[in-house]
Amino acid sequence: MANARSSYADIGKEVGLSAPAVKRRVDRLLDTGVLRGFTAVVDPEQLGWGTEAFVEVHCRGNVTPQDIRQRLEPLAEVMAAYTVSGAADAIVHLRAANIHHLETALERLRAVEIIDRTVSTVVLSRLLDRPPAP
Numbered sequence: 001m002a003n004a005r006s007s008y009a010d011i012g013k014e015v016g017l018s019a020p021a022v023k024r025r026v027d028r029l030l031d032t033g034v035l036r037g038f039t040a041v042v043d044p045e046q047l048g049w050g051t052e053a054f055v056e057v058h059c060r061g062n063v064t065p066q067d068i069r070q071r072l073e074p075l076a077e078v079m080a081a082y083t084v085s086g087a088a089d090a091i092v093h094l095r096a097a098n099i100h101h102l103e104t105a106l107e108r109l110r111a112v113e114i115i116d117r118t119v120s121t122v123v124l125s126r127l128l129d130r131p132p133a134p
Contacts, residue, residue, distance in 0.1 A: 001131055004038040049095045051102050052079075055109065056088035056119040063089060063114050071112045077105035088119070 008019040008026070015022070029035040044050065059068065065083045068090050072078045080093040092109065096102035102122070110118055 004040075044095055048097050051096045051098055052123045053094045053096075053102060053106075054121050054123070055092045055094060055106070057081075057090040057092055057109075057115055058087065058117045058119075059089040059114050060116045065090075067114060071114055072109075075105065075108060077101075078109075 008022040011017075012019050012022045017025070026035065044052075057068070068083070069081065072081050072090075072092065077094045077096050078092055079095050082091045083089065084091050094102065094105055094109070096105050099122075106118065106120060109115065
């Protein structure tokens with residue numbers, strides 16, 4: 001988890017296994033879905049997407065999670081979306097280049113036909129951002 005570029009031999013030295021044994025275990029973790037892939041961690045601010053908000057989404061009537069997802073997927077500013085308990089149907093994490101871009105993204109989100117209203121909270125600073133513990 002600390003370095004996806006580590007070789008099987010490097011990992012083996014850390015855990016006391018041979019490189020082929022590590023590869024077999026990694027393959028098994030991939031096959032069972034524990035590992036979903038290997039990726040670079042990119043800082044969105046460095047790419048010009050430093051403004052973010054969390055948005056409560058309240059839908060009209062009974063809407064399935066799949067329907068919500070289908071409507072949110074085309075919006076590039078939607079980084080993540082979650083179904084939640086409570087009054088909202090979903091919570092959406094938006095990222096934008098600046099506050100004007102965020103406002104435009106919110107307007108497009110509100111224009112989605114299944115959405116009745118939204119409640120937005122703009123992030124001022126990120127206090128904690130960590131991967132799940134192994």
